[in-house]
Amino acid sequence: MDEESAPFGDESLKSGIFWGIVDQYVRRGLVDLEELTDEEVINTALLDFLRHTDAQVATIEGKTTWSDGDVHVVTDHCDDLLKKAVCAMHADEHWFAILFYATWLEHWVNNALMSLSVRSGVPEGVAVALVRGCSFHAKIKDVWTSLKAAPLEKTHIRMMTDLMEFRNGFVHYKWQSRSISDKDAYDQRVKEVAVSAQNLVTILEELEDQLLFSGRRKALRAQLGLNE
Numbered sequence: 001m002d003e004e005s006a007p008f009g010d011e012s013l014k015s016g017i018f019w020g021i022v023d024q025y026v027r028r029g030l031v032d033l034e035e036l037t038d039e040e041v042i043n044t045a046l047l048d049f050l051r052h053t054d055a056q057v058a059t060i061e062g063k064t065t066w067s068d069g070d071v072h073v074v075t076d077h078c079d080d081l082l083k084k085a086v087c088a089m090h091a092d093e094h095w096f097a098i099l100f101y102a103t104w105l106e107h108w109v110n111n112a113l114m115s116l117s118v119r120s121g122v123p124e125g126v127a128v129a130l131v132r133g134c135s136f137h138a139k140i141k142d143v144w145t146s147l148k149a150a151p152l153e154k155t156h157i158r159m160m161t162d163l164m165e166f167r168n169g170f171v172h173y174k175w176q177s178r179s180i181s182d183k184d185a186y187d188q189r190v191k192e193v194a195v196s197a198q199n200l201v202t203i204l205e206e207l208e209d210q211l212l213f214s215g216r217r218k219a220l221r222a223q224l225g226l227n228e
Contacts, residue, residue, distance in 0.1 A: 015224045015225050015226055016226075018042075018046060018224050019221060019224050019226055020076075021045055021046060021049045022041065022042055022045045022046065022220060022224070025044075025045035025048070025049070026041070026045070026212060026213055026220070027111075027115040027118075027212050028115060028118045028119065029118070029119040030045070030048070031044050031045050033213070033214045033216065034214075038216060038219045038220055038222075038223050039223055041216075041220060041223075042220065042223045042224065076107075077107060078104055078107050078108065078111075081100050081101075081103050081104040081107065082100070082101075082104055082201065084096075084100040085097045085100035085101045085104065085197070085198075088100060088194075089194060089195075089198065094187075094190045094191045094193075094194040095170050095190060097194040097197065098163065098166050098167050098170060098190070098193060098194050098197060099167055099170055099171070101163060101167075101194070101197035101198070101200070101201065102163050102164055102166075102167030102197070103167075104201065105160060105163060105164070105197075105200070105204075106136070108204055108208070109136070109139050109140060110131045110139075112208060112211070112212070113127070113130070113131055113139060113143060113144070113147065114127050114128070114131060115212055116144075116147035116148070116149055116211075117130065117131075117147060119147075120147050120148060122147075130143065136160075136164055137161070140152055140157055140160055141157070149211060152207075156200070156203060156204075159196050159197075159199075159200045159203075160200065162193050162196065163193060163196070163197050163200065166190065166193045
């Protein structure tokens with residue numbers, strides 16, 4: 001592939017794009033973390049991806065063209081959701097923080113299950129149907145363990161369940177009245193759930209690092225000049 005036809009011409013985007021490629025290769029088990037160094041993991045993933053894209057590119061009348069099935073892109077909203085949640089926490093808008101944290105949690109669970117499914121040899125179409133068709137409760141229990149992952153800790157499941165229940169109560173508000181005398185206690189409980197969600201993010205990100213990246217996510221990102 002020559003320099004002009006390369007799909008990553010913008011230097012400012014390279015690290016982020018390259019990490020997106022490496023991230024998916026690692027998540028799907030397409031590179032051997034046990035046998036390769038950090039540098040070798042990065043090089044293996046990027047070279048394999050570039051070989052694939054080179055096979056799909058053609059030059060017609062001096063213009064670079066790509067096949068319709070060459071590269072598939074997924075927009076990851078997780079970082080943006082966390083930024084919104086943090087902003088809401090700083091503003092003491094705990095209900096909105098719960099909304100953003102719970103949405104992040106759904107994205108995190110679905111992404112983790114898709115990765116585990118592909119690693120277990122489940123066809124991608126079946127994995128998508130599984131993620132779409134199962135309840136959140138089933139995903140973090142039966143589906144999770146069926147994909148050969150160690151059961152999530154009960155305290156973490158409780159934190160997830162509380163977060164989702166409060167999010168659902170906010171999104172599907174039924175205009176239920178509460179005693180004025182209970183208001184302060186309830187507001188305090190809302191704040192506690194939001195704070196718990198902050199801690200849950202840290203817990204799950206560490207779990208994901210160990211489960212899918214063998215604890216090497218930070219080191220792999222550092223190879224591309226990226227910080228956590």
